[in-house]
Amino acid sequence: MAITLSGTEVFLSDLEKMIPSDTNVDAALAEGAEVIAREMRQLAPVKSGKLKSAIKVGKARNGRNGRQVTVGIHRRDFSGDDYYPAYVEYGHGGPRPAPPHPYIRPAFDLKKDEAWSIVKQAVIDQMNSKGL
Amino acid sequence: MDIRATIVTALSGVGAPAYWMKWAGDTNPPATYITFQTVNRPDLSADDTLHEREHFVYLDVFSETDPYPTAMLVRSAMASAGFYEVEMRDVGQETMSVTELRDYHIAFTFSYLEDVRVQVV
Numbered sequence: 001m002a003i004t005l006s007g008t009e010v011f012l013s014d015l016e017k018m019i020p021s022d023t024n025v026d027a028a029l030a031e032g033a034e035v036i037a038r039e040m041r042q043l044a045p046v047k048s049g050k051l052k053s054a055i056k057v058g059k060a061r062n063g064r065n066g067r068q069v070t071v072g073i074h075r076r077d078f079s080g081d082d083y084y085p086a087y088v089e090y091g092h093g094g095p096r097p098a099p100p101h102p103y104i105r106p107a108f109d110l111k112k113d114e115a116w117s118i119v120k121q122a123v124i125d126q127m128n129s130k131g132l
Numbered sequence: 133m134d135i136r137a138t139i140v141t142a143l144s145g146v147g148a149p150a151y152w153m154k155w156a157g158d159t160n161p162p163a164t165y166i167t168f169q170t171v172n173r174p175d176l177s178a179d180d181t182l183h184e185r186e187h188f189v190y191l192d193v194f195s196e197t198d199p200y201p202t203a204m205l206v207r208s209a210m211a212s213a214g215f216y217e218v219e220m221r222d223v224g225q226e227t228m229s230v231t232e233l234r235d236y237h238i239a240f241t242f243s244y245l246e247d248v249r250v251q252v253v
Contacts, residue, residue: 086223090192090223090237090239091154091167091192091237092235092237093161093194093195093196093235093236093237097154097155097161097194097235099153099154099155099167100167100169100190100192100239102169102171102190105188105190105241106171106188106190109171109173109188109218109241109243110171110173110188
């Protein structure tokens with residue numbers, strides 16, 4: 001129950017050509033992803049607090065389109081036998097239906113633009129700090 | 133603009149009742165029903181003028197039988213009302229046990245751009 005931010009989205013045309021190879025893209029991606037993670041924590045319903053505290057930004061890794069991070073709840077980080085974050089997001093039917101409580105999708109929809117801006121600015125700040 | 137009323141009106145011909153947030157009856161839920169929730173954000177232009185508000189709609193079709201025909205009607209009805217489909221997905225098969233999966237479930241995300249044009253002071 002996580003979404004992925006790809007570093008490729010950051011490297012817009014001219015900017016991509018200007019970024020030095022030693023730029024810490026991972027830190028920039030994590031900074032942008034944290035904005036979405038914060039929104040997820042605000043939207044997540046709280047009973048025990050387990051769901052909210054499980055929302056994290058993952059480590060950057062190579063994806064099909066370059067470096068990427070995931071943000072949300074990662075199965076491997078969710079302790080306990082009952083993995084229910086998807087039930088909360090989507091709800092379920094049945095004789096005793098549970099309504100959806102979207103907290104992953106709205107966080108991304110509402111904050112994706114801000115996240116991209118932060119990632120881009122983080123890269124620009126790094127370049128500025130190097131006098132570029 | 134009342135986005136909830138707009139959605140309910142858009143779905144009025146689908147043949148399944150639509151509820152904001154959740155089905156809230158006392159007896160068994162209808163064989164097929166729809167729930168929806170919304171969030172929105174202002175889309176400010178460079179001159180601090182609010183031109184548009186972007187609404188996101190998370191819409192779920194629950195059904196005791198295959199909800200696909202209803203989902204297709206939902207897709208068509210929402211498109212006719214000006215909603216843009218962001219995604220549609222089957223839900224549940226990979227996360228729920230057979231005993232829990234009494235209802236089938238298709239989830240949509242739609243977006244809608246509301247033209248507002250308000251000067252922000």
